[in-house]
Amino acid sequence: MITLPPLAYAYNALEPFIDEETMHIHHDKHHQAYIDKLNELFATNPLLMETPLETLLHTIDTLPLDDIGRAVLRNHGGGHVNHTFFWTIMGPEKKLDQPLISRINKTFGSLDLFRKQFTEKSLAHFGSGWMWLVENEAHELEMYSTKNQDSPYLFGHVPKIGLDLWEHAYYLHYQNRRADYIRAWWNVLTLLPM
Numbered sequence: 001m002i003t004l005p006p007l008a009y010a011y012n013a014l015e016p017f018i019d020e021e022t023m024h025i026h027h028d029k030h031h032q033a034y035i036d037k038l039n040e041l042f043a044t045n046p047l048l049m050e051t052p053l054e055t056l057l058h059t060i061d062t063l064p065l066d067d068i069g070r071a072v073l074r075n076h077g078g079g080h081v082n083h084t085f086f087w088t089i090m091g092p093e094k095k096l097d098q099p100l101i102s103r104i105n106k107t108f109g110s111l112d113l114f115r116k117q118f119t120e121k122s123l124a125h126f127g128s129g130w131m132w133l134v135e136n137e138a139h140e141l142e143m144y145s146t147k148n149q150d151s152p153y154l155f156g157h158v159p160k161i162g163l164d165l166w167e168h169a170y171y172l173h174y175q176n177r178r179a180d181y182i183r184a185w186w187n188v189l190t191l192l193p194m
């Protein structure tokens, strides 16, 4: 059984950039719903619980699941790992990740260039999904978006930065203004300076 990991900060700690009501619904309702579906899958396939979720996602095609079970793992297992990660890279205070900052500078030229490219790709993503900075199998930084709740672990990649592009992440406060949400989000991403 998986339980919802609590936030390490108050629900209103990300205001004014992300509002308290959005955080409550996003964390307590949306993330909980992914966990509930995943727990239903685990209840009927208890052996899955012996393997870390990241590994299950990476080996999803080899697991003894039917198509429905595989879709539950991909969507709801992905939803759980994606959100668990997302909460930890946000907060009310910056906790700069200097090694990551150095790697971003080296790969993308500068933090500003990285932010520009990440923002542009986020805006270009159509529909629900996530924008990612990952470390790939070659241990290089790479940037891409995924649909739905597809996790970088599906490809054996490790997420370094992730941005939830689902409307549920911003609609209450920003409505259709995804660009405003993305611009504001850099303020609460703790790993990089604004």
Ligand code: MN3
Binding pocket: 026, 030, 083, 164, 166, 168, 169
């Ligand atoms: Mn979400």
